[in-house]
Amino acid sequence: MSFETVPYEPAPPPGDALERARRFSALLAGRRSVRHFSRAPVPRELIDELVRTAGTAPSGANKQPWRFVAIDDPGLKREIRLAAEQEERSFYERESNQRWISDLRHLGTDANKPFLEDAPWLIVVFRLVRDDARSPGPHATDQVYYVQESVGIAVGMLLAAAQNAGLATLTHTPSPMGFLAKLLERPPNERPFLIIPVGHPAEGCTVPDIERKSLDQIRILNRGE
Numbered sequence: 001m002s003f004e005t006v007p008y009e010p011a012p013p014p015g016d017a018l019e020r021a022r023r024f025s026a027l028l029a030g031r032r033s034v035r036h037f038s039r040a041p042v043p044r045e046l047i048d049e050l051v052r053t054a055g056t057a058p059s060g061a062n063k064q065p066w067r068f069v070a071i072d073d074p075g076l077k078r079e080i081r082l083a084a085e086q087e088e089r090s091f092y093e094r095e096s097n098q099r100w101i102s103d104l105r106h107l108g109t110d111a112n113k114p115f116l117e118d119a120p121w122l123i124v125v126f127r128l129v130r131d132d133a134r135s136p137g138p139h140a141t142d143q144v145y146y147v148q149e150s151v152g153i154a155v156g157m158l159l160a161a162a163q164n165a166g167l168a169t170l171t172h173t174p175s176p177m178g179f180l181a182k183l184l185e186r187p188p189n190e191r192p193f194l195i196i197p198v199g200h201p202a203e204g205c206t207v208p209d210i211e212r213k214s215l216d217q218i219r220i221l222n223r224g225e
């Protein structure tokens with residue numbers, strides 16, 4: 001079996017590796033899910049770079065099974081907010097969700113989603129269930145693989161890129177999200193994955209007082225002895 005290759009010779013980034021790793025870790029440790037956005041604008045070029053970064057993520061069979069819809073149209077943002085809030089109201093009222101809702105109490109969330117209008121940009125991420133004509137070849141079939149993993153990694157990279165650019169983000173998952181495909185007139189091979197409001201925090205913005213697990217709580221060495 002033959003396949004084409006190109007040389008891989010990345011230039012090592014300048015400076016001490018540990019120092020760089022620490023600085024990057026501190027940068028991302030400073031990221032928080034922001035729910036109060038200022039209406040200050042963010043240039044489109046900046047959003048394009050975030051999406052470009054996300055698009056470099058690894059993916060199953062390199063199918064790149066994602067699409068990012070960047071929205072700054074106030075009318076469209078309003079439609080999304082109204083539809084999302086309708087879904088959220090039934091989520092928060094449903095008796096069978098009460099355990100879940102008790103797990104959310106410390107985050108102070110409710111059915112009101114003003115950030116869907118206040119944030120200057122909403123990036124609505126879609127996952128592809130079939131590859132389509134926008135893909136560079138060669139692909140033998142339109143099947144896609146490890147889509148959740150691939151799109152999850154791409155979103156993580158987008159969030160990191162936003163943090164690096166000094167922008168605030170939120171990962172928002174109205175449930176169910178079907179209305180997004182309809183509102184945004186997406187084709188049937190695209191399914192909504194996540195909404196990412198992007199912008200700057202509102203003046204006086206606060207976030208929940210939460211803790212992160214320590215390294216010892218998340219990293220096991222070998223078999224843990």
Ligand code: IYR
Nearest residue numbers: 088104109110111173174175
């Ligand atoms: N989608 C709802 C509920 C919600 C669910 C989880 I999991 C969160 O981490 C936060 C909220 C909402 O956006 O309010």
